[in-house]
Amino acid sequence: MAEIYDLHCHSTASDGALSPTELIKRAHEQGVTSLALTDHDTTAGLAEARAAAAASGIKLISGIELSTSWHDKCFHIVGLGINPDYGPLAQATQNLQTVRLERAEKIAQKLEKKRIPGAFEAVKRAAGDSMITRTHFADFLLSQHHVSTQQEAFDRYLARGKPAYVSTPWAELEQAINWITESGGIAVLAHPLRYKLTANWMKRLLTAFKEAGGQGIEVVTSRISADEIKLVAGYAARFELAGSAGSDFHNPENQWVELGRLAPLPPHIKPVWELLEVQG
Structure with a gap:
């Protein structure tokens, strides 16, 4: 095979x-x-x-x-x-969870300014214990009929230069x-x-x-x-x-x-x- x-x-x-x-x-x-x-x-x-x-x-x-x-x-x-289980990598993933949570709060705040409320609570609920990503926000925007596709959510709101984009300090x-x-x-x-x-x-x-x-x-x-x-x-x-x-x-x-x-x-x-x- x-x-x-x-x-x-x-x-x-x-x-x-x-x-x-x-x-x-x-x-x-x-x-x-x-x-x-x-x-x-x-x-x-x-x-x-x-x-x-x-x-x-x-x-x-x-x-x-x-x-x-x-x-x-x-x-x-x-x-x-x-x-x-390698210590520095495991610690890095924990730190990145915090970074992603902080980014999610900022994205939600920017969407709120665009009169799109409730994003942070929705993506936290959708992600559960998992990492929050921009895809969760795209799914939220799609579910609330602000866009017709995931890609449109990125093109209109979430991609670099768009209203809800947040620059993030990732690891070097x-x-x-x-x-x-x-x-x-x-x-x-x-x-x-x-x-x-x-x-x-x-x-x-x-x-x-x-x-x-x-x-x-x-x-x-x-x-x-x-x-x-x-x-x-x-x-x-x-x-x-x-x-x-x-x-x-x-x-x-x-x-x-x-x-x-x-x-x-x-x-x-x-x-x-x-x-x-x-x-x-």
């Missing part, structure tokens, strides 16, 4: 729609053989996912997606094969990579084309990422074209980074993004899962 890797997805521990158990079940149904649960800034879903994976025969890779700052921009770094890029690597994991730059960097800025970012200990880059993601895969594969080759593949799955209602439904990694790119095997 062919191995099918999906090394980027989310559960209800952050902003996914499925519980860790439901996520594993869906991955199994989609033929995924190795799955990394990479919730935003938390490892809270890993224990449940591990139990479900053991029952279904899927290999679970402990992961996280850390929000980081570099040159006043936010970048996401996926950690694969991490030890969630180098520090986040250190948490990942010192916990035994591999740092991977998530969805590199989403940041809309010029070629020069992308080279600067990848130089800093590599110097800090980064080892991989997501070459294959959902809804990526062949030309875009070729472009990112070129960066991977130039900076000697392993290639990763991840759907960034959040919600089964999104018909365009599915667990394991990914283009093949270009054959000349070293797969990041080979590094995970060496790592043991």
